[in-house]
Each structure stands twice: as structure tokens, then as C-alpha cells.
Amino acid sequence: MSITKYKDTIENGDLIMVYISRLHIKPIVVQQGEVLNTRFGSFPHDSMIGLKYGAQLLTPKGKGFVYLLHPTPELWTVSLPHRTQIVYTPDSSYILQRMNVIGGSRVIEAGTGSGSFTHAFARNVGQSGRIFTYEFHEARYKQAVQEFGDHGLNDMVVVTHRDVCSQGFVITQEKIDADSVFLDLPSPWDAIPHLDEVISQKRQVDICCFSPCVEQVMKTVESLHENGWTQVEMTEVSSLVWESRKEMIREVDDALKRLKDVKKRQKEGIEKLKELAKAKAKAKAEMKSDTYIKQPKLKDRDRGYNPFGKGRRIAEGEEGFDWFNVSKTEREIKSHTSYLTFAVKVPQLQL
């Protein structure tokens, strides 16, 4: 099977992505006789074989379930442990779009890193394209070779264990003739001078350098200019994930009604007032947070906080109340990945 070609049915030996929870998606290779253990229960691989991709799978006891997903470069990226700096989808998708990496493109990538962007490159270039990817860290190189094989990318991807900054990009197997270059290196300026040997001499070549720090960008920009690259532009992708939420609509008239009620009761005499105070104190003691609000009778309910009676947590979006549809980011957001420095090199053809 290949991550770059859809299948309908799960077969023995397939790489699948098991959705356990939103923050936990586990890639496994389906093997007869194996078992997947999760906190929701155990799932024998045998029960997966023959199911449709996307199927829900219950534990034998029916207590928990997972979904069996088809691998995609983006799901693969999400499922990765953060073992090295990963190029996430907001960056990778923009790079692919802007550099026009499409079927038939010939791409240089250095370093391979986690290999996750390699997957997206491979998906885009297809069988007629080619990815030349370089990794100088030996353990990572070996892992990449293994994974690309498992994921059916061998037709498109050529992995080389090398430090391109000192040794350049030339390989003996074939002429690279790249039209797209992606450098995710601490010092891209050491690699840039080596590119002329391997990029296309017949068409525009696009480059993108991925650097977290401004100082790196500055040196990269200088190196690109010195090496004849033009249209140099630095960019930064900001991305946000929005969750849709519901916020209760509390009307002022309900609050006024409640206050009037309080006032009326207050007028009903000191005795009553004292009881009230007790009830209030009790209600207060029972309140743990602002979201603990009163159980109103639906008939003549009060949309705001009602100090009489017992506190109850109202679920977000609960019926019997009015809600604003709102959106919210997560508490902690990613505010920076890397700067992307783009440039092009256009062969100066002589007609």
C-alpha cells in the first residue's frame, strides 16, 4: 500500500492511523495475530482486516471504540511524536502552493528530519516526480529509509545520508535537475552555493529556506543574493485553530426581574430577610465557580444567576437557554514556527 494512493478496504500489512482521541492518533501496520492496546480497550488486528477505511471498531466487549483511518501526509504529521522540529501543515501547505509543487516536480529537501514533509512532497509530485532528500543525522536517516519503504514512497523518494553543507547535493544514481528546493538547515547559506550543480538550467527554480531566527534569515538573504537568486522574500505563516463554542445569552430583563423579586421579598419583613441571608450564604458556599448557576424552572426561569435554591452546572448549549454561537482558540497557541525565505533562480537563456 502507499500513503499516496487511496484504498477502500484494510488489508494485512497496511499502514493505518488509529484514531483513539483527538490528541492521540496512532499509526500501526496491520499484522495478523497482533493486538492494539489502548486505554479504551484491546483491539485485535484481525478484526480490522477487511473493514472499510474510516470504519468504527468496537472492542470485543463493546466498551470502547476507535476509528481506523487511511494515512495521509497530514495525519502522519499529527501522529508524530515531537522528536524533532516538524514542518506543520500551515507551513508545508503554503510552501507547496507557493512553489507550485505539483505532479512531475523535482524537489530537493535538506534535511529530511522527521520525514513528515517528505510525505507531503511525495503526495504532490506523484509517480512522475521525484524527491531528493538529505539527512546528516545517521539515526534519523535510517528511520526515514525504513518509513519511506513502509509507506510506499520508494518510487518517488531518494534518501541520502550526507551533510549537504560540506558535501553538496550531487548523487551518482541520477541527474537531479531540481525545480524546487526546500532547506531546513541551521545554516542554509553553507548549502546554497552547492545548488547550482543540481538545479534545472532550463526553467525557473524555486527555493524556500526554513529558519526559526531572524539572524539566520539575514544571512540566508545575503547568500541568496550573492548566489544569483532573485525575488527574495521573507514570509511568516500565522495559523490558528478555532473551536466552536456556545456562550449563554443572559438578558438584562431577566436580571432586573430577579432583583425586583429580591426587593419584594426584602419588603416582606426582617424575619424573611434573615432566612434569605442564610439561604444566600448557603448558595454561595455551594458555588464553586461562575458556571455553577441556578436550576431554574423552565416555566418561569431566570436566565441569569438565581440566588435561591441549589446550584447546578449547566452544560454548554443545554436546551432551555439561549446561546451565542462563538469561537475560541485553544488556551495556548503556536505563535511561531519558522520564517520562510523564498527566492527564484531563472536561467538566463541565450536565444
Added chain:
Amino acid sequence: MSITKYKDTIENGDLIMVYISRLHIKPIVVQQGEVLNTRFGSFPHDSMIGLKYGAQLLTPKGKGFVYLLHPTPELWTVSLPHRTQIVYTPDSSYILQRMNVIGGSRVIEAGTGSGSFTHAFARNVGQSGRIFTYEFHEARYKQAVQEFGDHGLNDMVVVTHRDVCSQGFVITQEKIDADSVFLDLPSPWDAIPHLDEVISQKRQVDICCFSPCVEQVMKTVESLHENGWTQVEMTEVSSLVWESRKEMIREVDDALKRLKDVKKRQKEGIEKLKELAKAKAKAKAEMKSDTYIKQPKLKDRDRGYNPFGKGRRIAEGEEGFDWFNVSKTEREIKSHTSYLTFAVKVPQLQL
């Protein structure tokens, strides 16, 4: 009158902000006998005297109107011609908040520039505080002196015509003893070494350097470290203005109904079909944009595009249709003003 103290009624000699349109707010000093000419008509100043601030004023012929607003530092900023780089409210409000510029603060500002931030500083420090502002460009200095006088800021603001980078901040009139410093200079690192002479030796001093380019920030950071400032942090304020808009809710069932209708008519024969084509061609010719859509009868209207009948522009939010409440930024947004580099200097008291 003073921009830093509210009045209720407009008097002769007041500085007022005349709201002509959202993009045109004109500051004038009310003078008996003068006339303000706008594209909505002429407004004699005499008709303004005695009115309440916030009043709507009609032209003598009642054809056009303006609103007479009380000046505030923020309105003053909006009304300025863009004659020099202005510190706009999203930046200035954050700086004021973060540096805790409040009543009694003693502030150094260099350069004065358009003087607009000086107004906000003055509003914040009040009568018990002090702003020491420096401008090396003579014409701008003179204009600032004039404006601060007109706006009643003389009690709080001391303007000096000087190049602080070469001559420092010391003035003969009084001891500065600043606790807040704002530098909007091309090379703040030239001014930073001069600060020790004029900042408080008894309490924490906050500094903010306003620089558009990264390279300036780098040199500033270095200079701050060298001169004993700590807690150095660079920040950038991004701000957006959202307009609320309405987007028509077009339901798929309405579109389906229309297509069914078309199909029915098509079945009704070739003759009819031909007429239809003509009508369609006509309708199409009459459409100038996607927002030209059909005049539906409210009874059995079609929420989508209806190819029969005459095109008509539907106003945003028009009754008889359903609308999403949505928000939108302006077409062109401000994406960068300057980087703000903050730091503090804490006197190392010996007990």
C-alpha cells in the same frame, strides 16, 4: 480649555473636532465670525457656540450635518494628516498600560514627532505628572509648541528643541527624574547612554524603544544590555478593525426548488424553452455583479439567484431575507507599525 479635561458646552476659543465623515474628522478652534466649509455645506462657528459637545449641527439650509466632538488624544491622532510617522492607538495604549504611565508619572519622550503621543501621555500623567519631550527637527518643534499651547498641555509638557543623541536630555529648568522613557528615534542606541543622568535613582524606570526595523531592534537590545537595563523584551502589536456586515443565507432547498422549476418548464416544450433562453439572456445582460439578484415575491420567494424577471440590487441586511451576522476587516490592513522594545532599570539601593 484643555484636551485633558472634559467640558460640557462649546465656548468661543475651544478646540473641537468636527466629525464630517468617518474618514474625515477636522480639528478647528471655534472663533466668532468664522465659517467652516465642508462638502456637506457651510457651518458658521457662531452656531456652534453654546451647543453641547456631541451635538449634531445642521447647515443653515438643513441639507447637511456634522457632529461637534470633544477633543481626545485618540481623536486628535485620527484627525492628523500623515505628515510623519504617528504612534497609533493600538501601540500607544499598550505602551501606556505596560509602562504603567498614570497620574504623577514623569515621562521622557524623544522625538516629539507629530506630538500625538504626547497628548496621550499628558492625559495619563495629569496635573501632577510631567512630560519632557524632545524634537530635533525645528519646524516640527515649533508646531508642537504651538499645538501644546492651544490644547492646554503647557502645565504638563516641557518641549525642548534638541538632538538628544548628541546632546542628551538634561535641561536647566528642572530635574527630570523620569520613571518612563519612550524613544522613537532612528538610532535609540545613541540616546540610551545619556539616560542615566535624568532617570530616577530611587525607583524602577521603564523604557520603550519604537523601531520599525529588526536591525534597529538588535542594536537597541545590545545597547540596553550594555547600559545596565534588564528584562529586555521585544514585542509587536498587531491590531485589526472589524466591520460588522451581513451575508445572505442562501438555502440549498431554495436552489433545488428553482432547479425543479426550471426542469418543469423545460418539459413544457421547445417553444417555451426558447422564450426562456431569451429571458435568461436578458437577465444575464442585466446583471452587473453577483449581488444583483432577483426581485422575489416575498410570499414564495427564492433566496438564491432566480433567472426569471428583472435584476435588482438587494441591500445588505434587507428585510424579507435571512442574514448571517458576520465581520470583516478592511480591504487593506495595517500589518506593521514598529517593534516595541521594553526594558527596565532598577536602582540597586544599598540598605
Added chain:
Amino acid sequence: MNSSFSHEKGIIGYDDWAIITLPSSATKIVQMRKGGSISLGKFGTFKVDHIVGYAYGQSFEVLEGKDVLPLKSISYGLDDTSDTKDSTPALEFQSSEDNRDLLDTGSKVQKITAKEIEEMKKEGGGNDVGNKIIERIVQGHESFEKKTIYSQEKYLTRKQRKFSRRFTVRNMTPSNLLNHIRKDRDPNKLMGLSEETLGLMMSHANVMPGGNYLLMDDTGGLLVYAMLERMQGQGSITLIHENDQPKLVLLNRTNYSEEELYNMVKPINLLEFVDPGDNRPTIGPLPKEEVDSMPNIRRIKYLRRMKKVKQLNESLDMVEARAFDGLIYASTINPVTFVPRIIERMKGSRPIVVYNQFKEVLIGLSHIFLRDSRVLLPNIYESCVRQFQTIQGRLHPLVTSIGGGGYIFSGIRVLPIEGAVASGRRNKKRSCEEREERNKKRQEKEVAAEPKDDTHL
């Protein structure tokens, strides 16, 4: 491989559609008609024949007689490094260390008049005219020497953008087409879509050769184009539209032939999509003899119609077989009520991507899918690119940019076992399990980071 794909268009060729960038940085769409001329207005006119054969991305300078001179790049300001022999040599002038002596008196400082400039323009058509005008303007600027070197460069760049006669020829890629419309036409023609959001959609939807996609496209065909480029002639795009035919005006500016579009893009209207059984085409096929005996014109018409019938039937087959590998939805029809119906036609574990210019529209959709067990990982994504000026010593983000760029809702269509799981409440699906996980993490962090014993809030 087919040479219609922009990727193959490395070299400027006849009949190509391309995008030209002017000195003002505005862009325009042109077609390379053999023997034709292309006018850049005040930036000059040149013959198509002179630029054909160069690589896309090449810059040129307009010379006398509609000729051109290839340039390595268009660059402006003091370090104008474009290697042209015709350029006037770099200007020499004094500059000031700061601008304290500079008075902002607007146009009064300029001694050269608009009329003089007009007359110079008439003198000739080449770039040297532009350079001469700039030289004269600088000489005519009374306080030019009082400016700092930075503001001199700014001034010079501004003038060069106005008067120089250089241009760059760019490939008609989906990104270049999008940016042309977004920056120089009207972003609303594309429902506000930005390049980065387009990229995000293509990746989230996993668009690749061989996929069979469902699409609603109210961007005039930009999405069709972006998908076609990635699919390289393999797979199909079933295009749901709401009129008698889809609006694909932008495809006329690309290099795809009618035949190529026929093979890849299958239009189907809403009614046919929603009710495929009831809307099968009822025309033909006629017996072979009858077709053979038709008059020529009628036969051609008949065959053309049958071709469409065949295409439609294939699409209806796919709808009935629920055979789609992804949904990309960019329509002004309310997705909240429609998308939940569409996804029944998709295979399992395939992505759903819904674009809208307004987040508010997608929030409702997201709420629905939070309670719908057919969709995993429902979220709204926003992506926004900031561009920086990279002139040495003056690195900073661009001061203004085009606002908006849209939002996407994305999720994965899955196949829940019927009855096995109550179509989960919101809390079930996200809040509980995840907030627990997240809170746990946070608490661990807090415990590690800070003592709890003496805190007051």
C-alpha cells in the same frame, strides 16, 4: 504527461496565457499571440516574438521599436543591479545624516513640471527615457540632498516604479492567478480566498493524482484549476453547480484544452446530485443507423450531446456508489444545511474541507459536526502569511497588506456503526476527554513550576 499543466510550461511559448509584473508591481494577464504586441501602457509596448523562448520568470527591459532586453532581475533603489547596458549609470549625489533640515512642503520642492515629464516621455520608447526622467527629477528636487540615504533610496525606488520600463513574465500558476485577482482586481471575486488558505485547502483535502473529488466552486474556477494542476490528468472532479452550467470563467485564461477539461471536470447540478435516480438523462442513445443517416450538423450536435450525457451518467454513477475521495466546498449556499447531506456520498476516511470568507458561517457548521459522529476532528482553521521587506538593514514586515483570506472547516468523514454509539453530545466528543488530558498536562506543569502552598488567588 500533458503540456497543458503549468508545471511543464518552463519556457514562454506561443498562445500561452501568462502573467506580467510591471514596475509598479501591478500584474496583468496576457496571451502570447504570434506576431502580436503587448502594451504595458505608460511602461511601453513590446512584441511577443521577442520574449518567446525565454524561461518563465525572465525579466526584460522595453527598448526602442518594441524590442526587449533580457534582465537578470528587476531591482530598484540605489543598488539597482540589473545588468543592462542601456541603463544610465548610477546617480551620484550627496545625502544627509538625518532629516533635520528637511521641510515637508509637498510638491513645492520639485522644480521639474509634469509637462516637462510628459514631453520627455514622448521622446522615445525605451527604458533609457525612464532613467533620464528619474535623473531629471532627482536633479530637480530641491531638497533631495537633505534627505538621508534611506529616504533617498525610498524616493528613487518610488520614481523607478513609476517611470522605469521593466517587466517580468510569470507562469500562469494557480498562485500567480490568485494573487493577480486578489491584489490587482477584486478579492471578492474569489470569495476573499488567499494563497495560503488555498494551499491549506489542497493539503487538508489531500488532493493528488487519481483522487475522485466532489467540488463546489464559487471562485470562478480557481479551485478547479488548482486541483487540476495537482491531479495531472488522473482522477476526476465532480463539480456541483446551481445553474444550467458551472461558472468557470478563469479556466479560459489557463492553458487547458476543452478536451482535457472534459476528461477531468464533470459538471452536475444540485438537483441531479441530490436526487441522482430521478435525474438520469433521458435522451438517446439512438440506433446506429439513425445516427448515420443524420445530416452532418445534426449528427455533430447529437454526438456532442451524447458525450455530455455519458459524462453526466458517469457522475451520477459515482454519486449513487458514494464513491468520492474528498469534498471541497466553496459556495455561497449555506453549508450548514447542505454539507451534512453531501457527505453521505463520500467514502470512509476521506477529508471534508469547507471554505468560507466568514468564520461566523463556519461556526454553525462546526457545531453541527461536533454532535455528528460521521465527522472526526472537526475544526476551523485560519492561516495568514505576513510578508517582509528584506532590504538589508531595513528588515520589517510590509506596512500594509490585504486583509482577510478566509477560513476553512475541515474534518474526516468516518463510518460509525449504526446504533453502537449515541450520536455523541458535544461534551462526549471533545470537552470531556480532551479537557481532561489537557488539564492534566497543565496541572503537571504547574505543579512542577510553582509551589501551591502560599498562593492567594
Added chain:
Amino acid sequence: MNSSFSHEKGIIGYDDWAIITLPSSATKIVQMRKGGSISLGKFGTFKVDHIVGYAYGQSFEVLEGKDVLPLKSISYGLDDTSDTKDSTPALEFQSSEDNRDLLDTGSKVQKITAKEIEEMKKEGGGNDVGNKIIERIVQGHESFEKKTIYSQEKYLTRKQRKFSRRFTVRNMTPSNLLNHIRKDRDPNKLMGLSEETLGLMMSHANVMPGGNYLLMDDTGGLLVYAMLERMQGQGSITLIHENDQPKLVLLNRTNYSEEELYNMVKPINLLEFVDPGDNRPTIGPLPKEEVDSMPNIRRIKYLRRMKKVKQLNESLDMVEARAFDGLIYASTINPVTFVPRIIERMKGSRPIVVYNQFKEVLIGLSHIFLRDSRVLLPNIYESCVRQFQTIQGRLHPLVTSIGGGGYIFSGIRVLPIEGAVASGRRNKKRSCEEREERNKKRQEKEVAAEPKDDTHL
């Protein structure tokens, strides 16, 4: 001037409330009780008496015996420049040019055990323990020398944040209080409000000494505090609340006395505000003789009540006089139906500022005011600060930050002539006039920038 204002609190004094920043960069609120000790948990304990008298902003290192040593700053990593005699000298070690030989095997490379660290901690209370632990950890790290100098520094900083015993004492400014709650407690306690949005609110509302403001504050009193600090004892804050008394828990952590708060902050409940005439207090005043003859406790109670009655009556007078200089609204009560009623109580040309965590809530309000001629310049504003790491050679924005920060609606209350202008349609008020202006500008720009003659789209 009153010394309660945080501005006057330049020097750490007894009974002050202050904020302490720990090595982990977490913060905590403390009060400087004379003779008391403050525990920073694993970061040590020190005596209040040792830090009183230093300037706010001062950093310290915890020494043996709850003593402290003043430091110029807390800095971490290789260039730890804090000038303390007790610090162990900078460590010396090899580093690698790149990390190609480094294996990520997690905790296995560390030879020092958690137990050993615990034992070292018990040895003593001063910062040198922290430094010794760090030294031991580095020595125990098998592949530390295979790291690049950057990752060594990162590692060192991380360990210092965990084991060093330094802290900084900060002034209880509204910003510091806000950031403490936002970063180390729960942003929802402040309705998600960020420092930059708070600043924007204060400027848009033109908060200054002498102003008389209307306020709804569901942030626990943070807005009251921020306003008080700016008003310096002049003017008033009329605080509308919806219960028997306002919730101002945060004010207990500030240095304002009850008397100061009484003079500036006037609570009034919703009912009293909406219907001031019907809700005048009916109690007292009693004849002087009666008061004099009261038992002591009852008299004190009576006088206290009369003080509140006086305060409430003043507020009701202002409501009836429509005398307010600004509205700041940060309440969970739907502003859409309430704010249009409140603004009747404001003077002309005074700002309206409505905060909400969710833009969606403010859109409805903005739509109402687009059609309401009582409000000029209605808009929704968003402001967001990015923080950067400024370590030399590694300048970049922080990799993560706290999301959200809220939105404000802002406009100016004006006094339209009744009947003179139909309460303008949306188009009237904004779209037409302005779009015209804007389009005109854009067209001019386009005309200047680009020829129109040969464009195709």
C-alpha cells in the same frame, strides 16, 4: 497625592501587596507582613524584613537562613551575568558543532538520579545548592558535550529555571496583576482579557483624573483597579452590578483602603440604575437627637448605613442628570439589549467601550449602532501583542503564547437633533459615503499604477 496608588509604590514597604516572579517565570501574589516569611516552595523561603526598603523590580537570591542577596537581574544560560558572589563559577565544557552524534534517548543519558537530587536539596537552603545541583546534572549528562552550544544553553537555562533560587519582586500594577491571573491562574477569571486589550479600553474610554465613568465589571475588579490607578483620586466610577453587592475580589490584593474605595467607587445595582426614581433609599436620616441617643453599636451601624445611602443617592443623582463621561462595559449580560439603554445616561461626545471575549457577541451590538444615530464611529477592535525572544543570534517570536485576549466595541455617544435625521440606514451611515471615498482613492492609485487598455479580467 495618595500613597495607595501603585505609582507611588517605588519602594517595597510593609503591608504592601506585591507580585513575585520565580525562576520558572511563574508569578505569585504576596503581602509583606512585618516579621513574616514568604515561602517560594522548592525555590526557598525568605524573610520579608530582608527585602523591605529595596526598589520594586529588585531581584534577589535566597541564601541560607531565609536571608537574601540583592541581584541586578535574573538571567539564565551561559551568559548568566547576575553579579552574585555566591554563584558557582560558570561551568566549563566542550560542545559540538552540530548534533549529528546526538541520540535522543530521553532520560537514559542522565546518570544522576532523582534521589540524589533530592538529597542535595536537603543539604541547604541557599542558591548555591541550586547551582551545585545544576553542575552535577551537567556532569551526569552523558552526551552534554555532543550538544551544540545552543542546545547546551537551552538545557542549562531549563535546569536553572528548575533549580536556581532567584526571584524578582514586582509592583502590583494592574498589568502585573492581570498577567499573573492570565498566565498563572485562569484567563477566564478575567473574561479572557489581555493586557493590550485592557490598555486599548483605557485609551478608547479616555480614562483620566476627574472623569465620571459608568462601569460594568465582571473581571473581579481588575477594571476598577486599572481605572483607579489612572484617575488618581479624582472623579468617580459608578459601578453597575447585578447582585446585592459588586464582586471585587481583586481589590483586596491592592493597596487601596476602604475609605479610598468609598470615595471613588459607587456601587449601584441594575434596578437602581434602570429606574433611579423608584429606587431611592427610604431609610433615614433620623433626627439628630434620636441618633445621639442610640446605643454605640447601633449608632455605628446606622452611620455606616447612612454613608452608603449618601453614596447611592449621589449615584442616582448622576444617573438622573445623565452626567457620565464614559461607559466601560465588561459584563456577561448581553450587551446587545442593554448597552443601547445605558447610553441614554451619558453626556454628549463621550466614549462607549464594550468588552467581550467573543467577537461574535459584539457583531450584533455593532449592527445595532450602525443604525443608531446616537453612536458615531462604531467599530470592533482587536489588539494582540507578540513577544519575542531577544537572545543574541536567536531573535524570534515566542514559540507559544496564550490565545485570545478579547475584543472591544467602541463608539462615541453623540446628541442627534430629534427628527432631523432619519435614524440612518446602514448604507447611509457607512457603506455609501465611505466606500465611495475609499474606492475613489483606490481607483486613483490603480490608474496611476497600471494601464487599463489591455487587461483581460
